[in-house]
Amino acid sequence: MDKKLEKLGIYIHIPFCVKKCAYCDFYSICDLSQIDAYVKALIEQIKSYRSERKHYLVETIYIGGGTPSLLSGAQMCEIIRAVYKTFKVSDDAEITMEANPGTLDTEKLAGYHNAGINRLSIGLQSADNAELAMLSRIHTKEDFESSFYLARLEGFENINIDLMYALPGQTRETLFRTIEYVTSLEPEHISFYGLTVEPETPFGQNPELLQKIPDDETQNALYLDAIEKLEHCGFLQYEVSNFAKPGFECKHNLNFWHGKEYLGFGPAAHSIFKGVHFSYAKEFLNFIAFPTDKDTLYQEFEKLDDDALEKQYVMLGFRLKGGIDVKEYNKRFGKDFDEIYFERIKPFLDRNAPEADEPYIIKTKTGYRFSRKGFLLSNELLRKILDDEEE
Numbered sequence: 001m002d003k004k005l006e007k008l009g010i011y012i013h014i015p016f017c018v019k020k021c022a023y024c025d026f027y028s029i030c031d032l033s034q035i036d037a038y039v040k041a042l043i044e045q046i047k048s049y050r051s052e053r054k055h056y057l058v059e060t061i062y063i064g065g066g067t068p069s070l071l072s073g074a075q076m077c078e079i080i081r082a083v084y085k086t087f088k089v090s091d092d093a094e095i096t097m098e099a100n101p102g103t104l105d106t107e108k109l110a111g112y113h114n115a116g117i118n119r120l121s122i123g124l125q126s127a128d129n130a131e132l133a134m135l136s137r138i139h140t141k142e143d144f145e146s147s148f149y150l151a152r153l154e155g156f157e158n159i160n161i162d163l164m165y166a167l168p169g170q171t172r173e174t175l176f177r178t179i180e181y182v183t184s185l186e187p188e189h190i191s192f193y194g195l196t197v198e199p200e201t202p203f204g205q206n207p208e209l210l211q212k213i214p215d216d217e218t219q220n221a222l223y224l225d226a227i228e229k230l231e232h233c234g235f236l237q238y239e240v241s242n243f244a245k246p247g248f249e250c251k252h253n254l255n256f257w258h259g260k261e262y263l264g265f266g267p268a269a270h271s272i273f274k275g276v277h278f279s280y281a282k283e284f285l286n287f288i289a290f291p292t293d294k295d296t297l298y299q300e301f302e303k304l305d306d307d308a309l310e311k312q313y314v315m316l317g318f319r320l321k322g323g324i325d326v327k328e329y330n331k332r333f334g335k336d337f338d339e340i341y342f343e344r345i346k347p348f349l350d351r352n353a354p355e356a357d358e359p360y361i362i363k364t365k366t367g368y369r370f371s372r373k374g375f376l377l378s379n380e381l382l383r384k385i386l387d388d389e390e391e
């Protein structure tokens with residue numbers, strides 16, 4: 001009889017973009033002539049894990065970038081086939097691919113669907129063409145709309161749309177128009193992230209744009225109002241920045257937030273595999289030349305001890321709307337959550353916390369979770385909760 005297989009998520013990085021968006025610091029290159037060589041190297045790297053077949057069952061595959069939709073349906077098919085040849089893959093695996101509206105057509109979408117992709121994540125960011133131009137996105141709202149409907153026609157029944165807020169010059173009106181438009185299309189999932197300004201990007205070095213970013217108070221109000229609007233439209237928040245129709249939460253990301261293991265392929269991809277955190281260097285030419293040479297490609301390599309895993313579990317658990325399940329924590333780490341954390345959490349359970357008309361942390365039937373206001377301050381709260389000096 002088969003030994004019980006460990007569950008695993010797989011991330012595959014496609015590091016190509018038509019052009020760099022001004023705000024983006026994800027690892028990608030714009031030399032599209034290298035795509036064929038990259039796909040070949042990627043497949044070689046994936047296949048080098050064949051000996052793990054007897055140990056793992058892949059539950060989710062996430063193909064992100066960069067712009068995965070620069071690959072053809074046939075290339076995507078080859079990559080996914082390599083995963084199936086290398087690992088056992090669950091019959092109902094969630095297979096997500098990120099797509100950029102400016103790069104989709106009927107033939108590609110049909111190819112992706114035939115390749116087994118069953119969840120599409122489309123990066124719209126804003127439905128305001130002036131905001132899209134300011135972000136230097138390669139598409140308009142109209143390009144997005146035709147991509148969305150084409151995807152539906154080709155059979156995609158699980159679609160995420162990425163949105164951003166806190167954009168320079170964005171107003172409550174433009175944001176709400178975007179949300180109204182997107183919810184009217186009835187996707188299954190919406191991701192809603194605040195713009196992060198990365199100092200090394202053209203965006204981060206443009207004082208005129210930086211000046212137009214809404215201040216913290218306005219950003220917080222936009223976030224809270226947007227959550228309410230999204231929930232009102234049937235998209236339930238299940239994580240700080242993620243909303244879904246019931247039953248359409250992203251399994252791949254949920255596994256990550258629950259501290260499950262995942263294996264990443266491609267330059268810049270991270271993994272937490274067999275208790276080790278590692279990532280591949282952002283070195284494209286080395287990757288193509290030596291896709292299976294770990295000595296050349298490893299950039300970081302850290303063995304996660306119990307303490308690190310436990311802290312990561314608490315940090316990621318609080319990002320989820322459901323929060324921390326105390327029983328599950330106690331069982332997993334052989335510790336008593338309340339004994340370690342209750343004193344640190346207690347001040348934030350207090351309804352009279354300054355400036356708060358609701359507590360930052362709420363006691364649930366199974367443990368503790370951040371309130372909406374807690375989500376706004378999640379980084380600060382987590383620093384205080386996780387810092388053992390701070391008692």
Ligand code: SF4
Pocket residue numbers: 016017018019020021024025026028065066067100123
């Ligand atoms: S398309 Fe996505 S990955 Fe590429 S530059 Fe723009 S934001 Fe970054």
